[in-house]
Amino acid sequence: MREITYRQALNEALAEELARDPNVFLMGEEVAEYNGAYKVSQGLLERFGPKRIIDTPISENGFAGMGVGAAMVGLRPIIEFMTFSFSFVAFDQVVNNAPNMLTMSGGQFNIPITFRGPNGPAHQLGATHSHATECLYANVPGLKICTPATPRDAKGLLKTAIRDNNPVLVLEVELLYSSKGMVEEEDVELLIPLGEAEVKREGSDVTIICYAQTVPLALAAAETLENEEEISAEVLDLRSIKPLDLETILKSVSKTHRVVIVEQDRPFCGVGAEVSYRIQKEMFDGLDAPILRVAQEDVPMPYNEKLEKAVLPSVEKLIAAVKKVCYA
Amino acid sequence: MSQPEQRDEVEMLSLMLLIRRFEERASQQYQAQKIGGFCHLYIGQEAVVCGTVAAVRPDDYLITAYRDHAHALARGTSANACMAELFGKATGCSRGLGGSMHYFDREHHMYGGHAIVAAHVPLAVGMAFASKYRAEDRVTLCFFGDGAINQGSFHEALNLAALYKLPVVFICENNLFAMGTSVERSTSLKEIVDRAEGYDIPGTVIDGMNFREVRDKLSGIVGSIRGDPHPAFAEIRTYRYRGHSMSDPASYRTKEQLEKYRLDDPITRLRAQLAREEKLTNEQFDRLDKEAKEIALASVKFAEESPEPPLEKLYDYTYAMEPARPRAQGENSGEANRPGGGPPSKEKASA
Numbered sequence: 216m217r218e219i220t221y222r223q224a225l226n227e228a229l230a231e232e233l234a235r236d237p238n239v240f241l242m243g244e245e246v247a248e249y250n251g252a253y254k255v256s257q258g259l260l261e262r263f264g265p266k267r268i269i270d271t272p273i274s275e276n277g278f279a280g281m282g283v284g285a286a287m288v289g290l291r292p293i294i295e296f297m298t299f300s301f302s303f304v305a306f307d308q309v310v311n312n313a314p315n316m317l318t319m320s321g322g323q324f325n326i327p328i329t330f331r332g333p334n335g336p337a338h339q340l341g342a343t344h345s346h347a348t349e350c351l352y353a354n355v356p357g358l359k360i361c362t363p364a365t366p367r368d369a370k371g372l373l374k375t376a377i378r379d380n381n382p383v384l385v386l387e388v389e390l391l392y393s394s395k396g397m398v399e400e401e402d403v404e405l406l407i408p409l410g411e412a413e414v415k416r417e418g419s420d421v422t423i424i425c426y427a428q429t430v431p432l433a434l435a436a437a438e439t440l441e442n443e444e445e446i447s448a449e450v451l452d453l454r455s456i457k458p459l460d461l462e463t464i465l466k467s468v469s470k471t472h473r474v475v476i477v478e479q480d481r482p483f484c485g486v487g488a489e490v491s492y493r494i495q496k497e498m499f500d501g502l503d504a505p506i507l508r509v510a511q512e513d514v515p516m517p518y519n520e521k522l523e524k525a526v527l528p529s530v531e532k533l534i535a536a537v538k539k540v541c542y543a
Numbered sequence: 544m545s546q547p548e549q550r551d552e553v554e555m556l557s558l559m560l561l562i563r564r565f566e567e568r569a570s571q572q573y574q575a576q577k578i579g580g581f582c583h584l585y586i587g588q589e590a591v592v593c594g595t596v597a598a599v600r601p602d603d604y605l606i607t608a609y610r611d612h613a614h615a616l617a618r619g620t621s622a623n624a625c626m627a628e629l630f631g632k633a634t635g636c637s638r639g640l641g642g643s644m645h646y647f648d649r650e651h652h653m654y655g656g657h658a659i660v661a662a663h664v665p666l667a668v669g670m671a672f673a674s675k676y677r678a679e680d681r682v683t684l685c686f687f688g689d690g691a692i693n694q695g696s697f698h699e700a701l702n703l704a705a706l707y708k709l710p711v712v713f714i715c716e717n718n719l720f721a722m723g724t725s726v727e728r729s730t731s732l733k734e735i736v737d738r739a740e741g742y743d744i745p746g747t748v749i750d751g752m753n754f755r756e757v758r759d760k761l762s763g764i765v766g767s768i769r770g771d772p773h774p775a776f777a778e779i780r781t782y783r784y785r786g787h788s789m790s791d792p793a794s795y796r797t798k799e800q801l802e803k804y805r806l807d808d809p810i811t812r813l814r815a816q817l818a819r820e821e822k823l824t825n826e827q828f829d830r831l832d833k834e835a836k837e838i839a840l841a842s843v844k845f846a847e848e849s850p851e852p853p854l855e856k857l858y859d860y861t862y863a864m865e866p867a868r869p870r871a872q873g874e875n876s877g878e879a880n881r882p883g884g885g886p887p888s889k890e891k892a893s894a
């Protein structure tokens with residue numbers, strides 16, 4: 216194992232899959248000559264050339280659609296959105312073309328495409344540039360969605376996504392590109408299956424279910440809860456929103472009997488709503504308190520720093536919710 | 544393989560007859576409520592797709608909008624599979640899951656059947672990208688209506704195709720109307736073909752009621768693309784005799800206009816050309832027509848007797864199941880990517 220950044224992990228995943236399969240190519244705005252808006256594709260143009268690392272004009276609908284068409288005839292495109300906030304310009308391709316083709320063609324055309332890029336609120340980017348898009352996309356059958364929060368998960372999930380025969384959205388965390396973590400050496404093949412959650416910290420009193428941006432936040436809260444409240448929190452990172460790893464969730468909850476879900480998206484029809492529905496359906500009698508969730512406020516993201524902070528989930532809000540379910 | 548052999552004109556005439564008779568049957572079955580949803584007929588436009596198909600290779604990629612019955616039939620999808628699809632049967636070309644607007648047939652290089660106006664135009668550019676990527680000399684044929692040319696995706700697609708010099712022919716089937724909106728009421732340009740100029744794409748105007756003109760001009764266009772990948776644009780002027788869909792009485796246009804085009808019917812025209820050149824007798828024509836009618840009628844019987852798609856398979860096509868394996872360059876994804884069946888196990892736990 217060695218310590219690398221989340222950005223480097225993604226870069227390695229891309230490079231390894233490009234080297235492994237000549238049908239894989241990367242396309243998007245500024246991915247080639249500029250080395251990526253967030254430098255995730257650093258050096259790839261130099262190594263793989265302009266045939267496979269392709270700069271596009273600002274035409275999300277156009278190039279996302281090109282990806283779907285190329286996938287129909289056997290290529291495995293990786294489409295980078297500069298941020299997933301811009302994927303809305305290509306919404307029709309992502310929700311109406313990519314995931315429907317297999318069904319509509321009676322099983323003839325699957326779409327092995329990866330849509331990737333930063334997702335979720337960053338810092339003071341305002342309403343149009345701060346979208347977490349997982350809840351919207353999770354509503355669409357035919358899409359798979361993963362949300363890596365660590366360099367290891369970023370590398371392992373992106374590689375799996377590229378090899379998957381379905382449209383997969385890899386929702387990267389803009390705020391974590393420079394964060395560091397331990398990852399297997401480069402000569403070890405790292406593949407993390409879609410649909411497997413991971414316990415990032417063990418605990419016995421309460422399960423904190425989190426993903427993406429909220430993983431570091433949950434870990435920080437668990438630390439404080441341990442030290443200051445003597446509450447032992449288990450931190451469960453979903454890693455994939457769809458498919459959802461209900462098994463691991465239920466296993467943790469049957470140990471702790473209490474749940475707080477902390478999500479980076481808005482609450483209405485959200486990940487927390489779905490997860491709590493499933494938990495109560497499977498183990499209503501195993502719960503010692505109502506499930507609580509901490510999400511964004513249900514408003515367009517304000518630019519103002521204080522207001523933005525008020526909208527976002529935080530360690531403080533999470534700790535308050537945990538104390539509530541623990542009746543502490 | 545370079546340019547295709549010239550296809551026999553009598554054979555192409557019988558293809559046009561099959562398309563016409565098939566759709567007449569479909570129309571009748573729709574009225575008998577055997578067919579659900581929307582159903583858009585191509586009657587009157589047959590020379591457009593048949594002329595194009597006569598000018599290309601069977602392995603060239605073809606993609607179109609929702610007025611797609613003729614495109615599948617012209618590509619070689621059987622009338623049975625086409626009719627069964629309209630009936631929503633498991634034997635349909637999309638296993639009864641796509642319907643009239645979503646015909647797909649991988650074997651015959653028919654890539655749909657797309658019902659969001661212009662959303663498939665970028666797909667065509669992606670398919671052409673794939674051919675160039677693999678250094679194949681395949682050409683992609685992208686059909687769409689006059690109503691598609693004002694969508695953003697159309698403009699983005701043309702620019703991308705020109706920018707990357709991709710082997711795609713954009714074929715605008717200008718039948719003068721998008722539903723009830725005439726081209727004059729939708730488009731600022733007088734000539735649709737001029738749209739191409741804005742992207743530095745060569746454009747050609749073609750009489751879509753004349754099979755030979757479509758074939759010959761397309762042949763030239765496709766031939767110029769094979770050795771030297773680039774996009775081209777063809778505005779093919781045509782007319783649909785029926786309403787936009789089965790529910791449209793088409794009261795926005797005049798009887799005179801319809802009559803004018805009917806007199807110029809593409810089937811009658813090719814028949815007359817062949818008769819003049821003594822390549823087709825009346826008896827031969829009648830026999831071809833009779834055959835087409837029989838095939839169409841038999842397809843109804845086939846569709847009626849076919850099974851419905853099984854309910855147990857509801858989840859089978861939501862996700863492709865096999866793990867990916869790297870494919871050699873140029874290999875079509877084909878069977879290897881056929882889904883195995885069932886939803887991802889952990890997903891099944893829904894109410």
Ligand SMILES: Cc1ncc(C[n+]2csc(CCOP(=O)(O)OP(=O)(O)O)c2C)c(N)n1
Pocket residue numbers: 610658659660687688689690691718720721722787
């Ligand atoms: C994005 C979108 N908007 C509207 C429609 C509804 N609609 C279906 S067909 C059509 C007219 C299209 O006309 P044209 O492109 O000329 O094709 P034609 O029907 O003449 O073959 C419209 C408005 C649609 N299917 N998709």
Ligand SMILES: [Mg+2]
Pocket residue numbers: 688689690716717718719720721722
């Ligand atoms: Mg039209």
